[in-house]
Amino acid sequence: xxxxxxxxxxxxxxxxxxxxxxxxxxxxxxxxxxxxxxxxxxxxxxxxxxxxxxxxxxxxxxxxxxxxxxxxxxxxxxxxxxxxxxxxxxxxxxxxxxxxxxxxxxxxxxxxxxxxxxxxxxxxxxxxxxxxxxxxxxxxxxxxxxxxxxxxxxxxxxxxxxxxxxxxxxxxxxxxxxxxxxxxxxxxxxxxxxxxxxxxxxxxxxxxxxxxxxxxxxxxxxxxxxxxxxxxxxxxxxxxxxxxxxxxxxxxxxxxxxxxxxxxxxxxxxxxxxxxxxxxxxxxxxxxxxxxxxxxxxxxxxxxxxxxxxxxxxxxxxxxxxxxxxxxxxxxxxxxxxxxxxxxxxxxxxxxxxxxxxxxxxxxxxxxxxxxxxxxxxxxxxxxxxxxxxxxxxxxxxxxxxxxxxxxxxxxxxxxxxxxxxxxxxxxxxxxxxxxxxxxxxxxxxxxxxxxxxxxxxxxxxxxxxxxxxxxxxxxxxxxxxxx
Numbered sequence: 001x002x003x004x005x006x007x008x009x010x011x012x013x014x015x016x017x018x019x020x021x022x023x024x025x026x027x028x029x030x031x032x033x034x035x036x037x038x039x040x041x042x043x044x045x046x047x048x049x050x051x052x053x054x055x056x057x058x059x060x061x062x063x064x065x066x067x068x069x070x071x072x073x074x075x076x077x078x079x080x081x082x083x084x085x086x087x088x089x090x091x092x093x094x095x096x097x098x099x100x101x102x103x104x105x106x107x108x109x110x111x112x113x114x115x116x117x118x119x120x121x122x123x124x125x126x127x128x129x130x131x132x133x134x135x136x137x138x139x140x141x142x143x144x145x146x147x148x149x150x151x152x153x154x155x156x157x158x159x160x161x162x163x164x165x166x167x168x169x170x171x172x173x174x175x176x177x178x179x180x181x182x183x184x185x186x187x188x189x190x191x192x193x194x195x196x197x198x199x200x201x202x203x204x205x206x207x208x209x210x211x212x213x214x215x216x217x218x219x220x221x222x223x224x225x226x227x228x229x230x231x232x233x234x235x236x237x238x239x240x241x242x243x244x245x246x247x248x249x250x251x252x253x254x255x256x257x258x259x260x261x262x263x264x265x266x267x268x269x270x271x272x273x274x275x276x277x278x279x280x281x282x283x284x285x286x287x288x289x290x291x292x293x294x295x296x297x298x299x300x301x302x303x304x305x306x307x308x309x310x311x312x313x314x315x316x317x318x319x320x321x322x323x324x325x326x327x328x329x330x331x332x333x334x335x336x337x338x339x340x341x342x343x344x345x346x347x348x349x350x351x352x353x354x355x356x357x358x359x360x361x362x363x364x365x366x367x368x369x370x371x372x373x374x375x376x377x378x379x380x381x382x383x384x385x386x387x388x389x390x391x392x393x394x395x396x397x398x399x400x401x402x403x404x405x406x407x408x409x410x411x412x413x414x415x416x417x418x419x420x421x422x423x424x425x426x427x428x429x430x431x432x433x434x435x436x437x438x439x440x441x442x443x444x445x446x447x448x449x450x451x452x453x454x455x456x457x458x459x460x461x462x463x464x465x466x467x468x469x470x471x472x473x474x475x476x477x478x479x480x481x482x483x484x
Contacts, residue, residue: 016422018424020083020424032200036195036196045429051192079475079476080477081426081476083423086480086482087480102168102350106150106336107149110324114141114143125335130326135326139308139322143312147447149319149321149446151320152215152219154172154173155177155440155456156168156439157170158440159421159438161419164421167350167352171327172328173328174324182452183246185478186205203483212251216229216281216319217229228254232261258301263307266315268310293305294306331413333355336348336352337352358405374415374416375415391417420460421436422436423457423477434459438479439456454478454480456476459476460474461475
């Protein structure tokens with residue numbers, strides 16, 4: 001029994017749902033994880049973790065922090081934890097169906113607001129919330145989008161409350177990152193912890209890259225057998241550049257920067273030594289503002305002059321389509337359950353976290369009286385920026401946020417602090433418990449929505465922290481969906 005206690009040095013707090021433990025008892029689907037870890041000494045666990053971290057470094061699996069004070073601290077490996085997250089088959093089926101439903105509704109919403117605007121006419125979403133939204137693009141009005149697929153790649157963030165119920169925290173629809181960590185986490189576990197990985201029957205994820213490529217290929221504007229797909233990256237200084245190179249290599253896409261492309265006769269070409277090569281589908285990893293200096297920001301050096309004209313003429317598909325950001329705005333998020341009922345005539349499978357709109361006076365006053373209990377978010381920011389986490393904030397921070405809310409109520413939403421579920425992590429060979437979430441990745445192409453089995457479990461590595469974003473020091477785990 002001594003070795004078993006070795007593994008459970010810190011017992012999980014009963015205030016939070018723990019993925020591996022129910023009280024002191026190990027959940028059935030974590031039985032083998034517990035057994036394998038219990039058989040290892042502290043030194044073994046430290047050595048195994050070090051080997052995995054070394055592999056991340058060797059393979060250049062890095063994340064660049066922009067705007068850091070110390071240049072040498074800008075690029076680092078993302079913290080990886082050797083204890084996997086295990087999701088039973090029936091639990092995953094609910095997540096998968098809920099994610100598909102949500103992505104279908106969000107695509108229907110985007111098609112509607114850029115065409116007939118029925119949901120605005122019917123008063124379900126206030127018109128000013130769309131028209132004044134910084135991500136709404138009038139340039140997209142009435143433009144046909146292949147397959148009605150505005151959102152090809154999405155990352156839906158889920159959390160669990162203290163009862164273990166799943167909630168959608170936010171929808172990432174512009175250019176969500178994290179795909180590469182899903183695949184690299186799996187490759188590290190199969191290579192460096194095979195005795196644990198192969199003791200389970202885990203759903204494979206390799207086919208998902210094929211499905212991702214198929215989704216992009218199916219959106220090509222003309223019916224070509226092998227359309228040319230290019231990934232548009234801002235360049236090597238970008239925080240997710242490793243991911244851009246990984247996806248381009250794995251999916252057989254051309255990796256390009258704006259300066260590699262040119263517009264001729266309303267078509268987009270890659271400049272090659274051998275001449276010009278026409279691009280059919282552009283999977284962009286840069287924001288709308290920088291896509292085309294003739295249409296958006298004239299000072300953009302990252303995009304391609306004339307890209308939007310080529311798009312209007314139907315000579316190229318852009319994924320995700322320009323203007324999708326209006327649907328992942330944190331205030332619009334509050335209406336997604338209504339969108340599901342309105343467009344699909346279905347009950348939402350996954351619920352939203354209860355959310356207060358600061359533009360509504362009664363909800364605003366309710367929140368301002370309880371700021372120390374709330375998480376307040378700026379509607380247009382992501383990555384853990386522009387947030388107030390009430391329970392860990394100072395009085396000065398709360399006063400500052402209250403003033404900002406009163407000055408610009410439309411820019412903020414608030415949510416009660418959810419008791420995020422916890423999961424064990426390997427800390428210096430001992431077990432500690434940290435808060436986690438789950439980013440579920442979906443790919444859509446008009447006909448289908450494919451969900452990668454498992455997605456990315458993100459971990460708040462600091463004790464007690466609720467912020468899991470890699471830009472804020474969060475780590476990742478491999479996520480295993482069990483076969484039925």
